[in-house]
Amino acid sequence: MFTDYSLITEEAKVWIYPSSRKFYPNELEGIENKIKTFVEIWKSDDENFKASYKFLYNRFIILVADDENSPLTNADIDTSVSFILGLQQEYEIELLDKMNACFKQGEYVQYKDLKDFKKLLKNKAVTAKTIIFDNLITTKLDFENNWEIPIEESWYNRYL
Incomplete structure (x- = not known):
């Protein structure tokens, strides 16, 4: 309901x-x-x-x-x-691919596959302070508190 x-x-x-x-x-x-x-x-x-x-x-x-x-x-x-x-x-979209990164660049939300995202990090096009969306969270509490966070505070920080 x-x-x-x-x-x-x-x-x-x-x-x-x-x-x-x-x-x-x-x-x-x-x-x-x-x-x-x-x-x-x-x-x-x-x-x-x-x-x-x-x-x-x-x-x-x-x-x-x-x-x-x-x-x-x-x-x-x-x-x-x-x-x-x-x-x-x-x-004609992809909604189930969890091997991607969604992050903010200014007012825009970007969607990149993980390989391209790693290149962006290497080239410093995104930084540890860039806001990323953690689409693997599983509860409403986590969604409200940990969905939009800096890369350095997310599981993506392993790629920094």
Whole structure:
């Protein structure tokens, strides 16, 4: 059942899907409607299940599921991954590639594969202070406190 994000507990599970490109202005309303509709019907037969989403920087899809009173099954997770796979195909984007780096350059969010990101670090095009998105976090608490952090404070710091 769709629940306002602010009402979801800090222990809720989070999945972050970074898009390989920014969504175009003519795609924004459609993609957000699809995400909200999915969250509304995801486990809709379970009145104890609470889920929400965020769609940030026209690039990140964040699904949030409070499964404290209604545990998620493998089938429930498979349903969400199938939804994401459908979006990938429809919008011709990559959402499931976790071997990439998303970081801020000024007001823009950049998406680079890890090999290219390492080159940027080597060439000092990005620094230890550059804000990076840690898309591997798994809880709402971590999302709110540790998603956008300097590279030096992230797991990417091993490449500095």
